[in-house]
Amino acid sequence: MSFVILAVVAIAALVGVAVLVITLSKGGSADGAGTAREAPLQAARSRDVIFFLRFEGRDDETYVRDLSARHGQIHSATQAREAALDVVRAAPTATHAYCGPATTAPQGPGLAHTGLPGGVVLGFLVRGTKPLDTVADDSSLQSVVAELRKIAAWVDSDFAGADLKLAQVAIDAPAPPLVAVRKETRPGHQLCVYCGEAFLAHDTRCPNCGARVGA
Numbered sequence: 429m430s431f432v433i434l435a436v437v438a439i440a441a442l443v444g445v446a447v448l449v450i451t452l453s454k455g456g457s458a459d460g461a462g463t464a465r466e467a468p469l470q471a472a473r474s475r476d477v478i479f480f481l482r483f484e485g486r487d488d489e490t491y492v493r494d495l496s497a498r499h500g501q502i503h504s505a506t507q508a509r510e511a512a513l514d515v516v517r518a519a520p521t522a523t524h525a526y527c528g529p530a531t532t533a534p535q536g537p538g539l540a541h542t543g544l545p546g547g548v549v550l551g552f553l554v555r556g557t558k559p560l561d562t563v564a565d566d567s568s569l570q571s572v573v574a575e576l577r578k579i580a581a582w583v584d585s586d587f588a589g590a591d592l593k594l595a596q597v598a599i600d601a602p603a604p605p606l607v608a609v610r611k612e613t614r615p616g617h618q619l620c621v622y623c624g625e626a627f628l629a630h631d632t633r634c635p636n637c638g639a640r641v642g643a
């Protein structure tokens with residue numbers, strides 16, 4: 429039925445007959461009008477939010493394994509804050525990411541959707557007492573970290589639960605696929621204006637093409 433409504437609206441838009449749209453909205457319910465206002469790329473809000481972050485390379489993998497062992501039990505806002513802060517510290521070198529409503533990953537933080545060999549994936553489920561923001565563009569690591577920082581600032585009344593795990597991975601896992609991070613969105617990184625490579629924000633010379641930038 430919603431398909432029919434969409435089709436009618438699309439035709440109306442194509443023909444440009446504003447009168448028809450007005451007639452439809454008069455005839456339709458208030459609910460219908462509300463649905464039409466929703467932007468397609470708007471991030472969902474949810475009390476339960478799940479993060480997945482993938483890392484590769486020996487140093488990162490060791491750090492992430494230690495991190496998940498350290499935060500195996502999260503029973504308070506304080507422990508959730510500490511876990512979130514550690515994930516924020518690790519995040520700048522993540523290769524792939526996801527942040528969305530926990531309903532998208534019914535098996536929880538312990539099972540991630542990726543077919544990539546090697547590396548480790550950290551799963552972090554947070555349960556808030558109020559709706560939490562998620563991310564519309566998972567390739568923006570900055571956006572994912574911004575949501576993690578909000579968890580790292582939780583007060584006691586925000587906390588309903590949290591679970592941090594080293595995730596198993598499967599190419600057909602019933603969970604949203606992790607998205608490749610755009611390097612220039614890594615916190616502390618900049619994009620070379622000459623060759624397009626991402627590198628550390630405090631560097632004044634691009635390690636890829638040798639161009640001098642900024643400073």
Ligand SMILES: [Zn+2]
Pocket residue numbers: 620621622623624625634635636637638639
């Ligand atoms: Zn360059």
